[in-house]
Amino acid sequence: MYSYTEFDNNFNQNRVDQFRSQVTRRIDGSLTEDEFKPLRLMNGLYLQLHAYMLRVAIPYGTLNSQKMYQLAIIADKYDRGYGHFTTRQNIQYNWPKLKDVPDILQDLANVEMHAVQTSGNCIRNVTADHFAGASTDEIEDPRPTAELIRQWSTDHPEFSFLGRKFKIAITGSPNDRAVTKAHDIGLRMVRNNKNEPGYEVIIGGGLGRTPMIGKVLRSFLPRKDILPYLESVMQIYNMLGRRDNKYKARIKITVHEHGINKICDLVEERFIIQRSSFGGFDQKLLIKLEKAFAAPIYINEPIDSYNKSYQSDPLFRSFVDTNLSEHKNLNYSIVSISLKKHGQTPGDATSQQMRMMANLAKKYGHDELRISHEQNVILPHVHKSNLYKVFNELKSVELATANIGLISDIIACPGMDYCALATARSIPIAQQIAMRFNQLKLENDIGEIKIKISGCINACGHHHIGHIGILGLDRAGVENYQITLGGNSTQNTVIGKSLGPGFSYTEIIPAIEKIIYTYLDIRSSNDETFLETFNRVGLTPFKKIVYTPSEIINKSTATFANNNNESFASQEIK
Amino acid sequence: MNVIVTDNGFESDTWSNIFLTLDKLLLINPKSTNKFSLDVPNTTDPKELAPLFARISLIRIAFLNSTDGRGFTLASHLRLLGYKGRLRAQGHVLADQYTMARRCGYDEIEISIELADRQPEKQWLSRSDWKSNCYINQLKQLA
Numbered sequence: 001m002y003s004y005t006e007f008d009n010n011f012n013q014n015r016v017d018q019f020r021s022q023v024t025r026r027i028d029g030s031l032t033e034d035e036f037k038p039l040r041l042m043n044g045l046y047l048q049l050h051a052y053m054l055r056v057a058i059p060y061g062t063l064n065s066q067k068m069y070q071l072a073i074i075a076d077k078y079d080r081g082y083g084h085f086t087t088r089q090n091i092q093y094n095w096p097k098l099k100d101v102p103d104i105l106q107d108l109a110n111v112e113m114h115a116v117q118t119s120g121n122c123i124r125n126v127t128a129d130h131f132a133g134a135s136t137d138e139i140e141d142p143r144p145t146a147e148l149i150r151q152w153s154t155d156h157p158e159f160s161f162l163g164r165k166f167k168i169a170i171t172g173s174p175n176d177r178a179v180t181k182a183h184d185i186g187l188r189m190v191r192n193n194k195n196e197p198g199y200e201v202i203i204g205g206g207l208g209r210t211p212m213i214g215k216v217l218r219s220f221l222p223r224k225d226i227l228p229y230l231e232s233v234m235q236i237y238n239m240l241g242r243r244d245n246k247y248k249a250r251i252k253i254t255v256h257e258h259g260i261n262k263i264c265d266l267v268e269e270r271f272i273i274q275r276s277s278f279g280g281f282d283q284k285l286l287i288k289l290e291k292a293f294a295a296p297i298y299i300n301e302p303i304d305s306y307n308k309s310y311q312s313d314p315l316f317r318s319f320v321d322t323n324l325s326e327h328k329n330l331n332y333s334i335v336s337i338s339l340k341k342h343g344q345t346p347g348d349a350t351s352q353q354m355r356m357m358a359n360l361a362k363k364y365g366h367d368e369l370r371i372s373h374e375q376n377v378i379l380p381h382v383h384k385s386n387l388y389k390v391f392n393e394l395k396s397v398e399l400a401t402a403n404i405g406l407i408s409d410i411i412a413c414p415g416m417d418y419c420a421l422a423t424a425r426s427i428p429i430a431q432q433i434a435m436r437f438n439q440l441k442l443e444n445d446i447g448e449i450k451i452k453i454s455g456c457i458n459a460c461g462h463h464h465i466g467h468i469g470i471l472g473l474d475r476a477g478v479e480n481y482q483i484t485l486g487g488n489s490t491q492n493t494v495i496g497k498s499l500g501p502g503f504s505y506t507e508i509i510p511a512i513e514k515i516i517y518t519y520l521d522i523r524s525s526n527d528e529t530f531l532e533t534f535n536r537v538g539l540t541p542f543k544k545i546v547y548t549p550s551e552i553i554n555k556s557t558a559t560f561a562n563n564n565n566e567s568f569a570s571q572e573i574k
Numbered sequence: 575m576n577v578i579v580t581d582n583g584f585e586s587d588t589w590s591n592i593f594l595t596l597d598k599l600l601l602i603n604p605k606s607t608n609k610f611s612l613d614v615p616n617t618t619d620p621k622e623l624a625p626l627f628a629r630i631s632l633i634r635i636a637f638l639n640s641t642d643g644r645g646f647t648l649a650s651h652l653r654l655l656g657y658k659g660r661l662r663a664q665g666h667v668l669a670d671q672y673t674m675a676r677r678c679g680y681d682e683i684e685i686s687i688e689l690a691d692r693q694p695e696k697q698w699l700s701r702s703d704w705k706s707n708c709y710i711n712q713l714k715q716l717a
């Protein structure tokens with residue numbers, strides 16, 4: 001893993017000191033809230049519905065035990081003992097006090113972390129495949145490039161006041177787990193026909209109110225050209241992007257209005273002169289970064305005990321079958337830790353849980369952890385002989401839920417419970433869906449399905465690309481939930497199709513239930529996934545069932561939803 | 575009279591040359607060996623200016639709003655195309671943006687008296703050490 005140089009540390013410390021002085025000036029009144037706002041936003045501090053919210057960067061979702069441990073300490077010292085992992089591989093603290101924020105940033109800086117560029121109209125923290133460096137299907141680890149991009153984009157003097165925020169994602173695997181086609185720039189590591197390494201550059205993807213799938217700008221960019229090329233794209237966007245309307249300011253609209261060919265010509269023209277501004281240091285650095293992200297020194301132990309436990313403990317078996325992914329070393333596994341225990345807030349972790357994950361990474365995971373955009377935590381390198389111990393320790397802090405990729409593994413944005421922009425609640429919807437299908441004991445039968453929920457049109461919950469997407473809106477003061485079906489977040493990115501009129505807060509769970517029953521009913525075999533069924537039959541059968549009133553289903557599920565409301569309401573009061 | 579901000583803090587504007595727009599400059603006989611000062615909006619295409627570099631001693635780029643960062647890219651593009659003359663940002667630039675402006679190739683910032691009152695010299699001076707802690711300069715070094 002990369003560790004900070006003296007340069008990185010100085011930069012980071014300087015930012016903490018600057019912010020401390022700004023906070024002092026805000027508290028003594030020499031800065032007004034209006035003047036303070038852009039300054040705090042440059043340091044990830046938002047004003048939310050109830051309090052300030054601090055968004056801490058976890059660049060490309062990679063961290064070690066020391067960092068995770070510090071996140072736990074911060075949760076206890078300055079917040080309410082928990083944190084929320086987001087779809088941007090960041091962590092958010094929902095209750096920090098303004099006067100404490102400089103101390104929090106200092107605590108972060110002490111472990112080489114920060115909250116820089118987690119907000120504002122700049123290049124945001126770069127995100128990457130959460131299985132990077134471990135998965136069997138990858139061409140190359142994307143993190144050296146991601147770290148290079150982090151350094152290049154940090155405090156970039158030209159791109160700190162763009163027309164709008166700008167997000168870059170990178171994957172080193174053809175099986176895209178980083179949703180590169182829904183980012184302002186998506187990078188896919190590829191090889192050309194001479195087997196030389198490079199990138200496919202995709203631009204103009206994005207969700208929000210105008211969802212668009214990214215288009216290929218350059219099918220092969222040689223590795224050494226990455227920074228000047230990115231810089232050229234940014235320059236063209238900075239000059240050409242609209243500034244008259246913030247809803248039309250993202251690069252997806254620039255590409256849409258000018259056409260990919262024109263953007264391509266402009267970028268290539270700029271690229272010729274931009275290349276001369278780099279002197280080769282960047283490529284030397286990249287070689288160093290590749291060394292920093294070298295694979296761990298694998299251990300070699302017998303795995304008989306693992307096989308034995310797998311046979312004897314059905315809970316462990318279910319955990320292994322559901323939460324593990326293949327590692328490139330046959331004796332290792334990638335362990336996904338679900339932050340989606342049925343009824344919990346998706347993505348929340350208590351400080352106790354964070355400490356446990358840190359310890360496990362240290363003891364059994366070559367000191368590495370990842371945050372996934374699906375709001376789970378990954379131990380990328382666990383030797384099979386240690387899996388049973390990891391499982392049991394996870395179980396002791398309620399982190400052993402075996403539901404990765406299943407119907408309760410839901411992405412949900414914070415919604416009305418925290419977010420000032422929300423038009424509806426999203427967390428309670430996720431909780432109720434998870435509880436309902438757990439109660440019905442249907443989860444494993446349903447199999448692979450991705451439900452994604454956003455509490456407003458900004459689509460932080462990626463609802464457009466969920467197999468089932470749920471968007472919470474406000475219709476004359478009443479929450480209304482719209483459903484899309486058939487979205488796909490992989491390399492075959494698809495924006496889901498709208499099912500029809502929306503549903504009220506009490507109707508939405510029964511509607512989801514009908515959709516699932518329809519699927520179970522019409523799938524061609526038990527192996528046909530929800531998405532495959534949808535792609536085969538389209539919207540019609542789902543539409544027909546969902547919009548046909550069915551007294552019996554409605555009655556029982558409405559009662560359930562109401563009961564649930566009460567229990568969640570009382571949870572909130574304490 | 576506007577205030578000029580440099581690494582040394584506030585100064586008064588001693589530039590006596592008249593500022594021309596691009597249209598006006600193009601009307602002047604190209605054989606003239608005089609050097610001119612040019613006023614441009616942040617939407618200017620630097621390629622139009624490149625053939626005129628030898629005739630220009632100062633380019634002043636307007637910042638109508640501090641949130642509009644086009645002036646930063648314009649400056650660095652001009653420098654990359656080989657413009658060696660003086661480069662000035664004028665208008666709504668914040669003290670916190672001083673480092674960025676210098677890193678993109680500006681020599682100085684021209685701000686109004688009102689802005690100078692609200693953002694006193696001390697705030698600008700605290701950002702005048704623009705050379706250190708700069709990722710992009712580090713990355714663009716020779717290997």
Ligand code: SF4
Pocket residue numbers: 413414415416419420421422423454455456457458459460461
């Ligand atoms: S989708 Fe809307 S409600 Fe949800 S976090 Fe984003 S802005 Fe807030």
